[in-house]
Every structure is written in structure tokens, then in C-alpha cells.
Amino acid sequence: MSNPLAPQYNPGAIESDLYRWWEQIGLFRADGNGRERAPIYVIVMPPPNVTAVLHMGHGLNNTIQDVLVRFERMRGKDVLWLPGTDHAGIATQNVVERLLAKEGQTRFDIGREAFVERVWAHVRETGPIIIDQLKAIGCSADWRRTYFTLDDGLSRAVREVFVRLYEKRLIYRGHYIINWCPRCLTALSNEEAEKEEVEGKLWHLRYPLADGSGHVTVATTRPETMLGDTAVAVHPDDERYRALIGRQLRLPVVNRLVPIVGDEAVDASFGSGAVKVTPAHDPTDFEIGKRHKLPSIDVMTPEARMSLAAPERFQGLDRYEARRRVVAEFEAAGMLEKVEDHRHAVGHCYRCETVVEPRLSEQWFVRMAPLAEPALAAYRKGRLRFVPERRGDEYAQWMENIRDWCISRQLWWGHRIPVWYCEDDRCGKVVASRTDLARCPDCGGPVRQDEDVLDTWFSSWLVPFSGLGWPDDTGDLRRFYPGNTLVTAPEILFFWVARMVMSGCEFMHDIPFDTVYLTGTVRDTQHRKMSKSLGNGIDPLDVVGLYGADALRYTIVAGSAVGTDVIFDPNDIETSFAPGRNFANKLWNAGRFVLSNLDGPTRPLAGQGVDVVQRRELQLADRWILARCDAAVVEVTDALQRFRLNEAAAAAYRFVWSDLADWYIEQIKPRLYGDQPGGDVARAVVAQTFDVGLRLLHPVMPFITEALWRRLLGRLAHESIALAPWPAPDQRAADAEALRGFGLVQELVTAVRQIRAEYDVAPSQAVRVALSNLGPDMRGAIESERGTITRLAKVSELVLGETGERVGGHAVLTDGTAVFVPLGDAIDVRKECDRLADEVARLGKLVAGQRAKLANEQFVAKAPPIVVERERQKLATWEEQEGVLTKKRELLGC
């Protein structure tokens, strides 16, 4: 019959057509599955931090999500995959940079309104691109529900939450030292300021006493901030300095008098024991300043240049240039005591990696301790679990040491803070409002809205319910909250995951999900995180273009064990993704073979009709593959349930490639070609087992399995494998006898092939094979699989019993069956003797070791009886094999 499929799998056209078709039949809609009384299952996904480009991390993350979603969907669960594509915050940063680059600008000076309009026009234009990319790798979310941060629905949720927290006094505003990015010109949360160890210096600077009677040495890593010093602090119990407390120092360079104060925060054992106090530029100093009512002098501009508060010759200098000048002036004045190397942690902006500047400013904060309490309790009670488990400790540790969340950002995009200030000085009312205000609700005077916007995560932490329509009481919300599983990247455990749990507890009175699966990170061969700036990334779409989405997905899944990172070599995409590419092609060709040998519906394997295949019609191989198939179902299902995606992929791979393609399909060829009877049975069994294989693989390789499945078994036009039932284990398929029997067939074929290869028997040359000492399993196997053996091992004649010849190749199978391949005088007797000697020696060692083990009274007494029995069996087998081979040696005259 004609074969419509090309021998080489060509993913391109197939994949895009299939995706379109899936969308047409409403496959991904939770309300379109047509299931009843199904358990509820929700997976939400994180905001991609790049707007228009999918990177490998997202490829990984989304693939794993999709594998689990498809698995659950096939198991009949009502799946809602809520795709949270947040385009504010981080994403917008990228949009802005791309826009600027496109227009050759360094910044926009077009005013807030025009700017926001400009950015959002671009977002609207590029937004769908990431979705198209996710579609290209096969992600099956319900994209209609994709949310954008500035969507009306989401804005309502954000305001609702803000107002509620404000009214509960869990949101407050105040002057504190926050992390400031001088490049992004905004405040950052603690989590956004990534601490990184750097090699720095510790400068020891001398500050003279005002009366000229000596000096005090302070140690600092940041000399430039001394321009803003307003005191020097020492520990009140420090004998060296106690007498100096209350005295004045003359600050060099700026020539200002500052007091010496005593404060417990000072560690007398570090540096010189005296610390310069700069309340405007250091959190500790800020606290000291508050305790001693010291003035704060902000010597820097938002861009981290020296401000007008600094001496004139420093004004406008970059902070590092100012540092050099300050040090130089100290040195010139002989006030630089020494400089030491010093490793310390410095905060870096997580967007642009600029060194963060601690800066005193007025910001909005969320009081976190009350919110963390129930979120921590949920974990402690075991209601929330992490995969891998150890991530739970990180979660708990963060919750226990939680600090208030700085939520205001001095950016032009994102949600404006919904707070209005009355501009009438006599009123001065500050209102948080769910709706825009035009005038003061108290005095009716003019109002202005806070200029700041909210941290992008302030909308993201609400996604599990805001994405379902909250604060309205929607059907989605009742149905899908709480969900079950969150799959995401470990980098955003605190940014996002922990905060979602907190918001869920606070606003929905329940945790949003009970399981958090944290994926690994994609790294290059030097274990560096893949990133655009390093240029060590792989664009998943390149891989899709080259080998198809299924090849990408299989490779990703096969490589991601729980709790470990995934390593790819960006310089060798071909080798990196060869496993997936090869397997996709293998599957495709197995499918081609099966399809070209089916010419209509196959006979049912179970059920009532007259047509049903009877058990006695099954050959040993049929029973074997059915048993293997059942084992594969159990393995894959179990692995997916335990989030061991790599094991699921490996089990399905083994079943399809090793069992089905390498052995079963080879076995049934004569039957299919009509050279042997029973073609209809072979067709029925291969159709069923291949069908099961496709379904087991569908979550990992959706396109190719769908393409093959639709052509198989005369499916109806609207049927999709994605909605086919997940294969159930079938006790009736269990068949230990068939597994043993066909296992021996495999052993025998392999043994003959080995002998053939060993003695360079030409591939076209058939050989005779003689078997002796066979057990009952082997006899049964020969009876039903004689043809298989002779064909696969290229055997001209299979003789039971001795042949009387003595020159040839020997082997012995695990059941003790002796295999003899007579090779006449063509072979080197010496060589065979050596081979046998090696084999006997190997067995001899095993036997000796085993005897010693069993002679050990301790072992026999202490090991479980089952283990002891097993070891006895082993010994018996080895002894028998050794005996057979020793006899062979004697016959050969070795």
C-alpha cells in the first residue's frame, strides 16, 4: 500500500497546522474539555521577563508545565492553565530598551503620558509574539486568559488589595534607606538588590580631633560617603574610645565638625573599632543617626553623582570618581593610614546589574510579618510542599526573617499607586482609593495622585485569583481556586511564589496551590546561567526550527532530573539536541511502518465480539510486548505523578525504541508480509501497543504523537490524542512467563550475533546453531519463536542437542542453555579457547565470591532470608554456566 509519510520527520508544517487545529477544537479551554465531575487542576506560570523573545529558561519552564498539564488533561482532570504574561516591570524595561535602541536614543523625554502610550503601543504590538513562541514549542495554555498588567481587571484587583492593606495599616509610607538603582532611577525591594561578593578595599581614614589633640581612625569601604558623615560611632564599652565619646572631630575634606557617639551597633573588633556614620547612605548608620538625632546629609543625586551637598569641587562627579578624589585628598594630607583588601557583598540591580546605592528616600512599604505568619504555618503543617523538598527550607527561612517590602517604584510604567493627596494645605488629606479621585473627599479641594508606580510583583503576587476574575465572585474563581500545582523557576521563589502564598492566605483565606515544583536552571557547559548578556544562550526557537518542538521538548525533559540544573552546550546545538531529534525520527518511522501495515480497523484485543483476538492466538512475542507495554504504563504514570519527568521520558523511550521497534516490530514482519499466518493478530497487537506508546509520549512530544495518532485506527476528525484517555494498567497483560521466555529469545539472538561478530562471519553468511541443556522456558520459547531466532540471528538451522562437532563459538545463557555455533575449520581454535578461558575465569571469580558470601555465617544469619535465597540461586546459576563452559573447553581440547 502507498505510504503517505516521508521517511524523514519534517516537523515544520505539521506542528503549526496541528496547533491551529487544537485551538480550533477548543482543546485548551477548561470549559471546552467536556468533562464532568473532574478534579480541579490549575497551573499558573510566571511572567516571562522578556517580552518578545523566548529564552531557554522559559523553554524549559513552559515545557515542564505543559508536560504535566497534558498528562493531567489526559487523566480526565479539568485543567486550567492560566498563562500570566505580565508585561509591566521587568518586561517593560526590555521593551523600553528595545525601543530606545531602535530609535538610537538613550532616554525618552516625552513626558509620562506620551511615554506610557508609546510603550504600550509597542507592547500591544509585540505582546502576542511571545505567545506565538510558546505555541511554537507546543504549550497548551488557554491564551485567551493571558493577562497584561495594565488590563482593567487586573488593575482593579491591584487597587482592591492596596486599599485593603492600607486600611489594615499593613501598607505604610515613610523615609527609610532603600536600595536605589542609579541607572533605572528607581527604588528596589531587598529581593531585587542581588547581593554579590566583590573584591573591594577597606580604607583606614584618620579624622583629627577638633582640638588637634590627635585623631580617630575609621575604616570604610566607601570613602566617598564621608562627605555626608555626621558623626563617628564607637562601642560605648570600648576602652580605647570611651573617653572620646562626646568630643568633636574635624571632618577632613569638608572641614565640618562631627561628634563622636557611643552606639551598641558598633563592633569593636572590626576595623579600627570606630565607624563613620553617614545616615543618608547606609541603613545601619541611618539607625544610629535616628538614635542620636544626627542630621542626614544626602551627598548624591539620583544618578549617584555627588550632589550640591558635597563640596563644590566634588559636585557632579560620579561616585567612583569621587571615591578616588577623596582617597587622594586623604593621602595628600597624610590622613590615609592604610588600605586593605576586603571581600564584601554588594547589592546589584537584578535588571541591569548596576551597583545599588543605599539611599534615604520616602517610599511605600508592605508590613510583611503578619502576612507571612499563615503562609509559614501552611508549610509547617505540611499543606504546602516543595519539589525538591529542600527548597521548602529556603522558603521557611525567608518567611521567618521576612522584611518589609518596598513596593513603590519611580518608573513611568506599571500601576500608579492609588493614593491621592489633597493639595489644600489646611486639609492635607491622604486617601487610598479604589477609583480615581478628582477632588478631595473631605474638603472637595484639588488632589494629585502619587507619582510612583507599584513593583511589578505587586500585581504578580495576585495572579492565582486576580487572573480568575477576583475581586468579583466569578465561576472560575469558585471552580479553580485553590489550584494544585505551581511549576516555576527557583529564581523567583521569593519574588513570586512565597508572595502568592501570602496573598492567597490574606485575600482568599487559603493557599493558592499545594505543590510547588521548582525546575532547574538552564546553564552552559561552564555551568553559567544562560543569558543574553553573556551571549551563551540558545534560542529554543532555533532548535524548534532545526529539529522540531518535540525534539526540543524530549531533550529538555530527559535532561531535567528533580533538583538539578540542565546543561546544554550553546556551541553545539546539534549534539545537545540529538537525543530528541533522533528519537522523534525513530518514532516517526516506527509510526510509518505501523501505519503502512494497517489497512483498516484491527481486531479488538479485549471485549465481547466474535472478532476478539483469543488468548491462544497470541504468540510468545505478542504476550511479551503486551506485558512490557503494561509495565511501561505503570512506570511512566508513576514517574509523572512523582514529578520525575526524566524517568517518565526514559521509560517511554525504552519501551518504544528498545522493545517495540528493535524487537517486536522485527518479530512481526513475516506475519505482516504474509509469510507467516497470524498477520491480523500482529496488526492488532502492534496497533494497540503503539497506540499506548503514543499516548504515554504525548505529554512530552505532543505534535508527532498527535500527527501519528490521528492517522492511526481511523480516528474521527475531531478526536485528539490530547483528550484520549491516559492508558490504564491492565492486570491481564501481566505475563511473567512471556517475559522470561522472550527474554531468553533475546539472549540467544544476542549471543549468536556476538559469536558472529567475534569471528567475523560475513553478514550474509547464515550459521547453524546447536542448543543443549535447555530448561523448560527455553523449550517453550524455541517452540514458538524458532522463526524469529533464525531470522534475527541469521541462522540456517537450529538444532536441539549436540551436533558432534567441536570447533565453533560457545556461549551459555542465564538459564543454563548451552549455545554452540559450529564454524568448521574456519575459526581459530586458539582464539575460542582464550575466549572460553576468560569467560570461565570470570564465572569462577563470581562463584568463588558468592561461595565466600554464603559461607559467611554472619551473612546467612543477618541478611533477610529472601536475599540469602536469591544469592543461592545466583550461585547455582553461575556454577551451572561454569560447568557447561568447562565441558566445552574439554571438548575443544583446550
Added chain:
RNA sequence: GGGCGAAUAGCUCAGCUGGUUCAGAGCGCCUGCCUUACACGCAGGAAGUCGGGGGUUCGAAUCCCUCUUCGCCCACCA
């Protein structure tokens, strides 16, 4: 500075509650095959003191201690 993880074949990694998956897979490598599903394939093969050392146990890649090397998370000692 505190907490955690990893080290297994040339490369990337599995090996889960100690004992029949116990030394594995894929890629790479060597040999032979264009056998009418597939050369992105088939058949065969070489290759590892399971990072070093010590311990527990009848038995350790697996559990404990220690050292070495990488990595991650957290951290206001200037």
C-alpha cells in the same frame, strides 16, 4: 560569615527506602552493515578504584565523619 547541594565512562547525566536493573543511559569513539520503517538507522565493541581518606554494616556508588573542588541560597560587621 551562616545554610544547602553536587562530584559516577571522553562529554551530559540517571542510579529514589544499603542486597537482581549494580556499575547504567544518551552523545562521542572503534568495527561491520545502504537488511524493502528509519544511516537522525541496524548489529557488535572499547571505555569508570562511583572525587581523596576514614568509619558503620554480614554487605556501601548508596548511610556517617573528614578533606578537596565546583555550584546555589541567605547575610547591614562599616
